[in-house]
Amino acid sequence: MIRLGLCCLFLEAPIRFRTTTAKYLSTLLKKGIDPLEHLNEIIGSNLHNLLLAVQFCSDNGIGSFRINSGLLPIYTHPEQGYHLDDLPDSSKFRMEFEKVRKEALLKKVRLTFHPDQFVVLSSPREDVVEKSIADLEYQGMMAKLLGADVINIHGGGGYGDKVSALKRFAKNFERLSKTVQSRLTVENDDKTYTPSELLPLCRELGIPLVYDVHHHRCLQDGMSILEATKEALSTWNREPLFHISSPRGGWGMAKPQFHHDFLDIEDMPMEWKNISKFTLEIEAKAKEVAVLKLKKQLKIEGWIIE
């Protein structure tokens, strides 16, 4: 049984997440306008749209939704950063977070986070690690408020010595709050870390591996899809989460790591057909249109979709 997941955005449905820039906030400040007023407006809109997103997923049989890192824009910026309680409508926002949490729980829509590429726990630079930890704690706060059980990141850079890099990852993991640690997962990527390199880290830290089969096809390690699937499943103490996408120009073309608008059903590994229950996030540029199309196709082909 597969729970399909949508990532962050909508193509056709009128659900949008707003953002702003630190630079614009600083120009407001110079004009004597409180940047928190502008942020307040954007965040109000974002939380409303997050509820719409959860409802859309529930109404359309999409069992999981990945939440954009910019839900609270600029939250951890060194100059323009702020706290939820600094916002004029903070108490209203806390109620709206709670409303989304309850809606997702009631409608069984699993919520996840995927911090962006700037979050690197393996970096040799202390400033990078500190900013990464701040971002993870920000996402952890949201995850707790929303009942999300996954904060998924990559291994980060290799720096010519992946063993040392993953040791730094493990060491820095200890600096995270329990809120983040209990939700943190690591995903194999398309350039640096394969499943076989990450599995020992997962076992050492007791964190799950988010197995991305598209990345694994781009960056192989001698493990078969079946082996990687089995090993990844064994790291999960909750419902497993995997990723899939299709290459923009087809396999055998340049840059297979670029994502296609849709998922080619041929790319679904048959090795996944008898997994009892897992979440599969669909990384496709056509967003909800791609997920709904895939859902139809999978049903026709005899896959059991939630």
Add this chain to the structure above:
DNA sequence: AGCGGTCAAGTTGAT
């Protein structure tokens, strides 16, 4: 109304 320039951040690999 449409469109161009701009935006906090890390790391890698292609050009």
Add this chain to the structure above:
DNA sequence: ATCAACTTGACCGCT
């Protein structure tokens, strides 16, 4: 050396 890619274009301000 520059740039696009990555989970993802959105925003303001000028014409």
